[in-house]
Amino acid sequence: MRQITKELIQKYDIRLTKSLGQNFLVDDNIIDKIVNMADIDKNDIVIEVGPGIGNMTRRLAAKAGRLIAVEIDKHLIPPLEEVLKEFPNSSLINKDILKTSLEEVIREEKEKAPETEHVKIVANLPYYITTPIIMKFLEENPGIDTMVFMIQKEVAERIVASPGGKDYGALSVAVQYYSKPERLFDVSPHCFVPKPEVDSTVIRMKVFKEPAVKLINKDMFFTTVKASFGQRRKTLLNALSNSNKFAKSKEEIRQILIDLGIDENARGETLTINQFAQISNRFAQPTQN
Numbered sequence: 001m002r003q004i005t006k007e008l009i010q011k012y013d014i015r016l017t018k019s020l021g022q023n024f025l026v027d028d029n030i031i032d033k034i035v036n037m038a039d040i041d042k043n044d045i046v047i048e049v050g051p052g053i054g055n056m057t058r059r060l061a062a063k064a065g066r067l068i069a070v071e072i073d074k075h076l077i078p079p080l081e082e083v084l085k086e087f088p089n090s091s092l093i094n095k096d097i098l099k100t101s102l103e104e105v106i107r108e109e110k111e112k113a114p115e116t117e118h119v120k121i122v123a124n125l126p127y128y129i130t131t132p133i134i135m136k137f138l139e140e141n142p143g144i145d146t147m148v149f150m151i152q153k154e155v156a157e158r159i160v161a162s163p164g165g166k167d168y169g170a171l172s173v174a175v176q177y178y179s180k181p182e183r184l185f186d187v188s189p190h191c192f193v194p195k196p197e198v199d200s201t202v203i204r205m206k207v208f209k210e211p212a213v214k215l216i217n218k219d220m221f222f223t224t225v226k227a228s229f230g231q232r233r234k235t236l237l238n239a240l241s242n243s244n245k246f247a248k249s250k251e252e253i254r255q256i257l258i259d260l261g262i263d264e265n266a267r268g269e270t271l272t273i274n275q276f277a278q279i280s281n282r283f284a285q286p287t288q289n
Protein backbone atom coordinates (compact mmCIF):
# COMPACT_ATOMS: atom_id res chain seq x y z
CA MET A 1 0.00 0.00 0.00
CA ARG A 2 3.01 2.27 0.56
CA GLN A 3 3.81 2.16 -3.18
CA ILE A 4 0.17 2.67 -4.31
CA THR A 5 -0.10 5.62 -1.91
CA LYS A 6 3.04 7.21 -3.34
CA GLU A 7 1.81 6.72 -6.92
CA LEU A 8 -1.65 8.20 -6.23
CA ILE A 9 -0.15 11.17 -4.38
CA GLN A 10 2.15 11.86 -7.35
CA LYS A 11 -0.43 11.22 -10.07
CA TYR A 12 -3.00 13.60 -8.55
CA ASP A 13 -0.38 16.02 -7.21
CA ILE A 14 -1.87 15.80 -3.71
CA ARG A 15 -0.62 18.21 -1.03
CA LEU A 16 -1.36 16.66 2.33
CA THR A 17 -3.16 18.93 4.78
CA LYS A 18 -1.88 18.48 8.33
CA SER A 19 -4.77 20.45 9.83
CA LEU A 20 -7.22 17.84 8.40
CA GLY A 21 -5.35 15.04 10.17
CA GLN A 22 -4.15 13.50 6.91
CA ASN A 23 -1.94 10.62 7.98
CA PHE A 24 -2.57 7.75 5.59
CA LEU A 25 -2.38 4.17 6.78
CA VAL A 26 -0.02 2.23 4.51
CA ASP A 27 0.56 -1.03 6.38
CA ASP A 28 -1.46 -3.81 4.69
CA ASN A 29 -1.51 -6.05 7.78
CA ILE A 30 -2.92 -3.30 9.97
CA ILE A 31 -5.52 -2.36 7.35
CA ASP A 32 -6.64 -6.01 7.14
CA LYS A 33 -6.70 -6.32 10.92
CA ILE A 34 -8.94 -3.25 11.31
CA VAL A 35 -11.31 -4.39 8.56
CA ASN A 36 -11.50 -7.90 10.11
CA MET A 37 -12.38 -6.44 13.50
CA ALA A 38 -15.58 -4.98 11.99
CA ASP A 39 -16.62 -8.46 10.79
CA ILE A 40 -18.19 -7.09 7.60
CA ASP A 41 -20.37 -9.00 5.17
CA LYS A 42 -22.83 -8.32 2.35
CA ASN A 43 -25.62 -7.63 4.86
CA ASP A 44 -23.79 -4.55 6.11
CA ILE A 45 -23.97 -0.88 5.24
CA VAL A 46 -20.53 0.48 6.11
CA ILE A 47 -19.73 4.16 6.51
CA GLU A 48 -16.09 5.20 6.37
CA VAL A 49 -15.17 8.62 7.74
CA GLY A 50 -12.21 10.25 5.98
CA PRO A 51 -11.26 7.66 3.32
CA GLY A 52 -8.14 9.66 2.37
CA ILE A 53 -6.94 8.10 -0.87
CA GLY A 54 -8.87 4.91 -0.32
CA ASN A 55 -6.33 2.58 1.26
CA MET A 56 -8.87 1.01 3.59
CA THR A 57 -11.89 1.96 1.48
CA ARG A 58 -11.16 -0.61 -1.23
CA ARG A 59 -11.07 -3.45 1.33
CA LEU A 60 -14.28 -2.25 2.98
CA ALA A 61 -16.08 -1.95 -0.36
CA ALA A 62 -15.00 -5.47 -1.35
CA LYS A 63 -16.68 -6.92 1.76
CA ALA A 64 -19.71 -4.68 2.41
CA GLY A 65 -23.18 -4.68 0.92
CA ARG A 66 -22.95 -0.89 0.60
CA LEU A 67 -19.97 1.34 1.36
CA ILE A 68 -20.31 5.09 1.89
CA ALA A 69 -17.14 7.13 2.13
CA VAL A 70 -17.43 10.67 3.55
CA GLU A 71 -14.37 12.83 2.78
CA ILE A 72 -14.12 16.57 3.46
CA ASP A 73 -11.13 17.34 1.20
CA LYS A 74 -12.15 17.94 -2.42
CA HIS A 75 -8.57 17.30 -3.63
CA LEU A 76 -8.93 13.66 -2.57
CA ILE A 77 -12.11 13.06 -4.57
CA PRO A 78 -10.44 12.27 -7.96
CA PRO A 79 -8.15 9.51 -6.56
CA LEU A 80 -11.06 8.16 -4.52
CA GLU A 81 -13.24 8.03 -7.64
CA GLU A 82 -10.47 6.08 -9.37
CA VAL A 83 -10.25 3.59 -6.49
CA LEU A 84 -14.02 3.21 -6.15
CA LYS A 85 -14.92 2.88 -9.83
CA GLU A 86 -14.59 -0.88 -9.61
CA PHE A 87 -17.08 -0.97 -6.71
CA PRO A 88 -20.64 -0.18 -7.87
CA ASN A 89 -21.82 -0.82 -4.30
CA SER A 90 -20.07 2.35 -3.11
CA SER A 91 -21.05 6.02 -2.70
CA LEU A 92 -18.68 8.92 -2.21
CA ILE A 93 -19.78 12.04 -0.34
CA ASN A 94 -17.59 15.15 -0.38
CA LYS A 95 -18.69 16.68 2.91
CA ASP A 96 -17.73 17.39 6.51
CA ILE A 97 -18.90 14.36 8.52
CA LEU A 98 -19.97 16.67 11.37
CA LYS A 99 -22.40 18.38 8.99
CA THR A 100 -23.71 15.17 7.44
CA SER A 101 -27.07 13.70 8.45
CA LEU A 102 -26.37 10.04 9.14
CA GLU A 103 -30.05 9.26 9.17
CA GLU A 104 -30.49 10.63 5.65
CA VAL A 105 -27.40 8.81 4.33
CA ILE A 106 -28.51 5.50 5.82
CA ARG A 107 -32.09 5.92 4.57
CA GLU A 108 -30.84 6.45 1.00
CA GLU A 109 -28.51 3.46 1.19
CA LYS A 110 -31.30 1.23 2.55
CA GLU A 111 -33.41 2.16 -0.45
CA LYS A 112 -30.57 1.05 -2.74
CA ALA A 113 -30.01 -2.21 -0.83
CA PRO A 114 -33.11 -3.14 1.21
CA GLU A 115 -31.62 -6.54 2.06
CA THR A 116 -28.90 -4.96 4.25
CA GLU A 117 -29.40 -5.41 7.99
CA HIS A 118 -26.60 -3.78 9.96
CA VAL A 119 -24.89 -0.41 9.96
CA LYS A 120 -21.19 -0.30 10.82
CA ILE A 121 -18.78 2.62 10.97
CA VAL A 122 -15.10 2.04 10.30
CA ALA A 123 -12.46 4.76 10.23
CA ASN A 124 -8.93 5.84 10.80
CA LEU A 125 -10.27 9.06 12.31
CA PRO A 126 -8.89 12.56 11.81
CA TYR A 127 -7.48 13.01 15.32
CA TYR A 128 -8.32 16.72 15.66
CA ILE A 129 -12.05 15.89 15.89
CA THR A 130 -12.04 12.39 17.39
CA THR A 131 -14.41 13.14 20.29
CA PRO A 132 -16.99 15.23 18.34
CA ILE A 133 -17.22 12.50 15.68
CA ILE A 134 -17.63 9.65 18.19
CA MET A 135 -20.22 11.61 20.20
CA LYS A 136 -22.14 12.56 17.04
CA PHE A 137 -22.47 8.90 16.04
CA LEU A 138 -23.49 7.81 19.53
CA GLU A 139 -25.98 10.63 20.09
CA GLU A 140 -27.61 10.52 16.64
CA ASN A 141 -27.38 6.75 16.43
CA PRO A 142 -29.62 5.91 13.48
CA GLY A 143 -29.39 2.16 14.14
CA ILE A 144 -25.60 1.73 14.28
CA ASP A 145 -24.45 -1.74 15.29
CA THR A 146 -20.67 -1.56 15.58
CA MET A 147 -17.97 1.10 15.25
CA VAL A 148 -14.28 0.33 14.75
CA PHE A 149 -11.98 3.34 15.01
CA MET A 150 -8.30 4.07 15.02
CA ILE A 151 -7.77 6.98 17.41
CA GLN A 152 -5.02 8.47 19.59
CA LYS A 153 -3.88 5.97 22.21
CA GLU A 154 -4.48 8.47 25.01
CA VAL A 155 -8.12 9.02 23.98
CA ALA A 156 -8.66 5.25 23.66
CA GLU A 157 -7.44 4.83 27.24
CA ARG A 158 -9.94 7.43 28.45
CA ILE A 159 -12.82 5.85 26.51
CA VAL A 160 -12.36 2.33 27.92
CA ALA A 161 -11.39 3.40 31.49
CA SER A 162 -13.16 1.95 34.55
CA PRO A 163 -14.16 3.84 37.70
CA GLY A 164 -11.27 4.62 40.02
CA GLY A 165 -8.51 4.91 37.43
CA LYS A 166 -6.77 8.13 36.40
CA ASP A 167 -8.19 7.97 32.86
CA TYR A 168 -11.83 7.62 33.95
CA GLY A 169 -13.76 10.80 33.23
CA ALA A 170 -16.76 12.36 31.53
CA LEU A 171 -15.74 10.88 28.15
CA SER A 172 -15.60 7.33 29.59
CA VAL A 173 -19.08 7.74 31.09
CA ALA A 174 -20.56 9.29 27.93
CA VAL A 175 -19.24 6.55 25.62
CA GLN A 176 -20.11 3.74 28.05
CA TYR A 177 -23.64 5.09 28.45
CA TYR A 178 -24.25 4.42 24.75
CA SER A 179 -21.94 1.48 24.00
CA LYS A 180 -19.52 -1.16 25.17
CA PRO A 181 -16.04 -0.01 24.10
CA GLU A 182 -13.15 -2.43 23.80
CA ARG A 183 -9.47 -1.72 23.24
CA LEU A 184 -8.18 -3.93 20.42
CA PHE A 185 -4.52 -3.17 19.56
CA ASP A 186 -1.94 -0.40 19.28
CA VAL A 187 -0.50 0.87 15.99
CA SER A 188 2.96 2.38 15.61
CA PRO A 189 3.46 5.78 13.87
CA HIS A 190 5.63 3.88 11.31
CA CYS A 191 2.48 2.42 9.74
CA PHE A 192 1.42 5.85 8.39
CA VAL A 193 2.53 8.34 5.74
CA PRO A 194 3.36 10.91 7.03
CA LYS A 195 4.05 9.62 10.55
CA PRO A 196 1.72 11.10 13.19
CA GLU A 197 3.24 12.61 16.35
CA VAL A 198 1.16 10.42 18.66
CA ASP A 199 0.66 6.69 19.22
CA SER A 200 -2.54 5.15 17.91
CA THR A 201 -4.94 2.49 19.15
CA VAL A 202 -7.80 0.65 17.48
CA ILE A 203 -11.01 0.36 19.50
CA ARG A 204 -14.37 -1.28 18.84
CA MET A 205 -17.68 -0.08 20.21
CA LYS A 206 -20.74 -2.30 20.26
CA VAL A 207 -23.57 0.21 20.33
CA PHE A 208 -26.41 -0.59 22.74
CA LYS A 209 -29.98 -0.74 21.44
CA GLU A 210 -31.00 0.82 24.75
CA PRO A 211 -28.50 2.94 26.77
CA ALA A 212 -26.72 1.33 29.74
CA VAL A 213 -28.95 2.95 32.38
CA LYS A 214 -32.52 4.27 32.59
CA LEU A 215 -32.73 8.02 33.06
CA ILE A 216 -35.52 10.41 33.94
CA ASN A 217 -33.66 13.28 32.31
CA LYS A 218 -30.60 12.77 30.07
CA ASP A 219 -29.41 16.38 30.37
CA MET A 220 -29.51 16.10 34.16
CA PHE A 221 -27.39 12.93 33.95
CA PHE A 222 -24.68 14.62 31.89
CA THR A 223 -24.82 17.75 34.08
CA THR A 224 -24.30 15.55 37.15
CA VAL A 225 -21.37 13.76 35.50
CA LYS A 226 -19.79 17.07 34.46
CA ALA A 227 -20.18 18.60 37.92
CA SER A 228 -18.72 15.49 39.59
CA PHE A 229 -15.61 15.42 37.38
CA GLY A 230 -15.30 19.20 37.09
CA GLN A 231 -13.69 19.59 40.49
CA ARG A 232 -11.62 16.45 40.82
CA ARG A 233 -9.98 17.40 44.12
CA LYS A 234 -13.28 18.08 45.86
CA THR A 235 -15.43 15.49 47.59
CA LEU A 236 -18.54 14.42 45.71
CA LEU A 237 -20.80 16.35 48.10
CA ASN A 238 -18.81 19.57 47.66
CA ALA A 239 -18.48 19.19 43.88
CA LEU A 240 -22.24 18.69 43.51
CA SER A 241 -23.30 21.37 45.96
CA ASN A 242 -20.86 23.94 44.52
CA SER A 243 -22.63 23.57 41.19
CA ASN A 244 -25.71 25.75 40.87
CA LYS A 245 -27.39 23.39 38.39
CA PHE A 246 -29.44 21.17 40.69
CA ALA A 247 -31.82 23.40 42.68
CA LYS A 248 -30.99 21.40 45.83
CA SER A 249 -29.41 22.57 49.07
CA LYS A 250 -26.22 20.94 50.39
CA GLU A 251 -28.30 19.18 53.03
CA GLU A 252 -30.69 17.80 50.43
CA ILE A 253 -27.78 16.53 48.33
CA ARG A 254 -26.21 14.94 51.43
CA GLN A 255 -29.51 13.17 52.15
CA ILE A 256 -29.76 11.90 48.56
CA LEU A 257 -26.24 10.43 48.79
CA ILE A 258 -27.07 8.82 52.16
CA ASP A 259 -30.30 7.34 50.74
CA LEU A 260 -28.35 5.87 47.83
CA GLY A 261 -25.58 4.50 50.05
CA ILE A 262 -22.93 6.64 48.32
CA ASP A 263 -20.11 8.06 50.46
CA GLU A 264 -20.33 11.88 50.42
CA ASN A 265 -16.52 12.03 50.72
CA ALA A 266 -15.96 9.86 47.66
CA ARG A 267 -14.48 11.47 44.51
CA GLY A 268 -16.49 11.65 41.30
CA GLU A 269 -13.99 9.41 39.52
CA THR A 270 -14.91 6.42 41.70
CA LEU A 271 -18.62 6.42 40.75
CA THR A 272 -20.11 3.89 38.36
CA ILE A 273 -22.48 4.90 35.55
CA ASN A 274 -25.27 3.34 37.55
CA GLN A 275 -24.48 5.56 40.54
CA PHE A 276 -24.41 8.69 38.35
CA ALA A 277 -27.81 7.62 37.00
CA GLN A 278 -29.22 7.12 40.51
CA ILE A 279 -28.04 10.55 41.67
CA SER A 280 -29.26 12.35 38.54
CA ASN A 281 -32.66 10.60 38.71
CA ARG A 282 -33.06 11.96 42.23
CA PHE A 283 -32.01 15.44 41.06
CA ALA A 284 -34.59 15.22 38.31
CA GLN A 285 -37.39 14.77 40.86
CA PRO A 286 -38.80 17.85 42.61
CA THR A 287 -37.95 18.27 46.30
CA GLN A 288 -40.74 16.93 48.51
CA ASN A 289 -41.83 19.06 51.45
Ligand SMILES: C[S@@+](CC[C@H](N)C(=O)[O-])C[C@H]1O[C@@H](n2cnc3c(N)ncnc32)[C@H](O)[C@@H]1O
Pocket residue numbers: 020021022023024025026049050051052053054055056070071072073076095096097098123124125126127129
Ligand atom coordinates in the same frame (compact mmCIF):
# COMPACT_ATOMS: atom_id res chain seq x y z
C1 LIG B 1 -6.13 9.88 9.44
S1 LIG B 1 -6.67 10.24 7.79
C2 LIG B 1 -7.22 8.65 7.30
C3 LIG B 1 -7.15 8.42 5.80
C4 LIG B 1 -7.44 6.99 5.33
N1 LIG B 1 -8.70 6.50 5.81
C5 LIG B 1 -6.33 6.05 5.74
O1 LIG B 1 -6.54 5.30 6.69
O2 LIG B 1 -5.28 6.07 5.13
C6 LIG B 1 -8.15 11.17 8.11
C7 LIG B 1 -8.97 11.54 6.90
O3 LIG B 1 -10.15 12.26 7.34
C8 LIG B 1 -10.41 13.35 6.47
N2 LIG B 1 -11.18 14.35 7.24
C9 LIG B 1 -10.70 15.30 8.09
N3 LIG B 1 -11.71 15.99 8.62
C10 LIG B 1 -12.86 15.47 8.13
C11 LIG B 1 -14.26 15.78 8.29
N4 LIG B 1 -14.65 16.75 9.13
N5 LIG B 1 -15.18 15.07 7.58
C12 LIG B 1 -14.77 14.07 6.75
N6 LIG B 1 -13.48 13.75 6.54
C13 LIG B 1 -12.53 14.42 7.23
C14 LIG B 1 -9.02 13.81 6.06
O4 LIG B 1 -9.04 14.60 4.88
C15 LIG B 1 -8.32 12.45 5.88
O5 LIG B 1 -8.53 11.94 4.61
